[in-house]
Amino acid sequence: MYKILQNGQVMRQEKTDSYEQWVPFGMEIEIRITETETAQIYQQVKFSLISETWEADLTNDTTIVIDGVEHILVDGQVTIPKTPEPELNPTLEEMQIQTLLNTEYLVIMSELTSL
Amino acid sequence: MGRYSFPTVIVQPTKPKVANLNQGTAIQDTWYTVVDVTGVGILSKVVLTATENNYRYSIKITIDGVANTITDATGALGLESLGLDHRSDTASNSYNPEHSIDYVCQTYFKTSLKIEIANTASADGFRASAMYSLE
Numbered sequence: 001m002y003k004i005l006q007n008g009q010v011m012r013q014e015k016t017d018s019y020e021q022w023v024p025f026g027m028e029i030e031i032r033i034t035e036t037e038t039a040q041i042y043q044q045v046k047f048s049l050i051s052e053t054w055e056a057d058l059t060n061d062t063t064i065v066i067d068g069v070e071h072i073l074v075d076g077q078v079t080i081p082k083t084p085e086p087e088l089n090p091t092l093e094e095m096q097i098q099t100l101l102n103t104e105y106l107v108i109m110s111e112l113t114s115l
Numbered sequence: 116m117g118r119y120s121f122p123t124v125i126v127q128p129t130k131p132k133v134a135n136l137n138q139g140t141a142i143q144d145t146w147y148t149v150v151d152v153t154g155v156g157i158l159s160k161v162v163l164t165a166t167e168n169n170y171r172y173s174i175k176i177t178i179d180g181v182a183n184t185i186t187d188a189t190g191a192l193g194l195e196s197l198g199l200d201h202r203s204d205t206a207s208n209s210y211n212p213e214h215s216i217d218y219v220c221q222t223y224f225k226t227s228l229k230i231e232i233a234n235t236a237s238a239d240g241f242r243a244s245a246m247y248s249l250e
Contacts, residue, residue: 007145019154019249023134024147 002052004028010047030054031064042066043077126223128156128248136232139240146175146231149245153227156249161218161230164242171236177229178222185218186235 001013003022008029011022026047032054034041044062045054058076065071071078090098134150141147149161163172173186230245 005148007142007147009148011148011151019130019152019156021132021134021154021249022148022151024136024149 002047002049004047004049026054029057038082040080040082041077042071042073042080044073045076126155126157126225126250128250130156130249132247132249134230134245134247136243137240138232138242141234141240143234143237146233147243149230149232149243150247151229152224152247152249154249155225156223156228156247158220158222158224158228158230158245158247160220160246162244162246163216163218163232165216165239171234172241173233173235174218175229175231175233176218176220176222177227177231178224179226 001015002025003011003013005011008027010025010028012025014021014023028047030045030047032043032045034043042064044057044059044064046057047053048055056076060072060074060076062073062076063070064073064078066078066080071080132150136147136149138147158176158178161174161176163174165172173184175182175184177183228247230243232241232243234241
């Protein structure tokens with residue numbers, strides 16, 4: 001058995017002959033994140049005391065903040081496309097290391113070919 | 116010669132329990148329930164884990180209908196109350212044992228136990244556990 005407190009907590013009951021306890025089970029309204037190759041989908045779900053599980057909440061106009069940006073849910077969800085990470089230019093130190101490695105490689109190759 | 120009668124043991128908990136609350140976002144000054152029991156038992160410990168950003172909380176332990184509230188308004192965690200502070204000077208913005216506190220209670224309850232926690236500083240989250248045994 002479950003109940004929802006005024007603060008939105010979902011509590012689950014465990015009852016025996018000698019005691020009854022209610023322990024936290026989650027929040028009535030939660031945001032579930034699913035990830036695809038190209039996007040992250042934020043879906044608002046709401047706990048149902050009838051089905052005793054969370055169901056998709058199709059409420060519109062709810063605002064959620066993702067990475068500091070406000071998004072308005074449409075049919076209870078918002079899709080955030082993934083942006084590919086930009087390739088970083090090598091630092092001066094990395095370029096110097098690569099030059100040294102290239103030089104070392106050429107020296108070894110010339111020694112091998114002269115044998 | 117006088118006759119002695121030994122006190123009757125009225126609380127003999129045999130079922131160890133743990134209740135956990137992982138409150139990712141907490142509304143400031145709102146009580147969140149860690150456990151709510153009707154029965155007989157003993158409360159052993161309450162553990163609260165916070166972050167470096169926010170570690171100011173109130174813990175309300177209601178035993179047999181009587182509430183005891185421990186408020187840590189200074190952010191000193193347990194240093195000024197009943198708790199054992201795990202914190203060091205290591206800075207971190209994530210949940211960390213160093214920002215957790217153990218309230219060792221070892222208190223019997225004859226009819227009911229309720230433990231609630233409120234964040235008194237901001238809307239940051241927290242994690243809490245209660246260890247207890249029931250008859």
